[in-house]
Amino acid sequence: MNSLPPRTVADFVEWTEDRFVEAGLYFGHGTDNALDEAAWLVGAALGCEPQELDDRLGDEPTPAQRERIHALVAERIRSRKPLAYLLNAVWFAGLKFYVDERTIVPRSLIGEFILERFEPWVDPGMVRRALDLCTGSGCIAVALAHSFPAARVDATDISAEALAVARLNVERHGLRERVRVIQSDLFDELAGERYDLIATNPPYVATPELETLPAEYRHEPALALAAGASGLDVITRILARAPEHLNPGGILVAEVGNSSETLQQAFPEVPFTWLTTTSGDESVFLLTAEQLAGHREAFAARGRPDL
Numbered sequence: 001m002n003s004l005p006p007r008t009v010a011d012f013v014e015w016t017e018d019r020f021v022e023a024g025l026y027f028g029h030g031t032d033n034a035l036d037e038a039a040w041l042v043g044a045a046l047g048c049e050p051q052e053l054d055d056r057l058g059d060e061p062t063p064a065q066r067e068r069i070h071a072l073v074a075e076r077i078r079s080r081k082p083l084a085y086l087l088n089a090v091w092f093a094g095l096k097f098y099v100d101e102r103t104i105v106p107r108s109l110i111g112e113f114i115l116e117r118f119e120p121w122v123d124p125g126m127v128r129r130a131l132d133l134c135t136g137s138g139c140i141a142v143a144l145a146h147s148f149p150a151a152r153v154d155a156t157d158i159s160a161e162a163l164a165v166a167r168l169n170v171e172r173h174g175l176r177e178r179v180r181v182i183q184s185d186l187f188d189e190l191a192g193e194r195y196d197l198i199a200t201n202p203p204y205v206a207t208p209e210l211e212t213l214p215a216e217y218r219h220e221p222a223l224a225l226a227a228g229a230s231g232l233d234v235i236t237r238i239l240a241r242a243p244e245h246l247n248p249g250g251i252l253v254a255e256v257g258n259s260s261e262t263l264q265q266a267f268p269e270v271p272f273t274w275l276t277t278t279s280g281d282e283s284v285f286l287l288t289a290e291q292l293a294g295h296r297e298a299f300a301a302r303g304r305p306d307l
């Protein structure tokens, strides 16, 4: 730890990192460590994007910028709010999004696969219609629209508050013509609609796990996280209804977090393909329309599981 008062931008990043570590903050809402979050905070106080910070490390922040750094650090530690909420901004799949407490902070692992356009499981040129089910801030829908420029995208959520944020992001990305925002309890308002690609990051936290989450998560809407005793309440309903909304050759991609094992155990006969992220995480699965249809009865039988 440096005992001299911080002077340069680099010093302030180090100082902020030290304060974060000392305070025992949790990092999982846009970053996964104290240093990255410190750099993000200092960059924001300077009014620069994270990728521009490297060129500013030797600069000396102005008094107003120092004050902003101090205020943000104090507020992050006092409130335990994710930094994204304090800044009303976060990056997802290389794109910047507005965010506030009406919806969770975008961080879905699906972002990585959107950038890869889900190859080799789909032919990206053939994706004409995509659905982001449980869209929250609209981040997955907007990223899909960027990665699949020929596709029309539907973005649905049950929460009117989340959808207000989604609409703002669709607007900011100039995608009003291609991304449709719809309030719906899962597929209820999508009768007759079929897609080449359905991506979803639904609520999947099991009740016992919910109680152990760090304070940062308590600023997020419970509706976005809680998925019953097993964590499978929402994903099981999605599995039961997805076949009727996929075109032949289409795919469902879903994130299920720590509930992946419970899901696999609940449906041992289903050949889930677990996609591996660059960091080795395997909590996003993929099923083809044909695989889903082949197990339709098993999914329907557990439409509302109590596993």
Ligand SMILES: C[S@@+](CC[C@H](N)C(=O)[O-])C[C@H]1O[C@@H](n2cnc3c(N)ncnc32)[C@H](O)[C@@H]1O
Binding pocket: 103, 104, 105, 106, 107, 108, 133, 134, 135, 136, 137, 138, 139, 140, 156, 157, 158, 159, 162, 184, 185, 186, 200, 201, 202, 203, 204, 223, 224, 225, 234
């Ligand atoms: C984990 S958040 C994901 C938000 C966003 N897709 C993301 O990745 O940041 C889950 C979202 O599902 C929504 N949700 C919960 N139950 C739902 C339901 N029955 N039908 C539709 N959306 C639902 C919540 O409002 C929340 O926005």
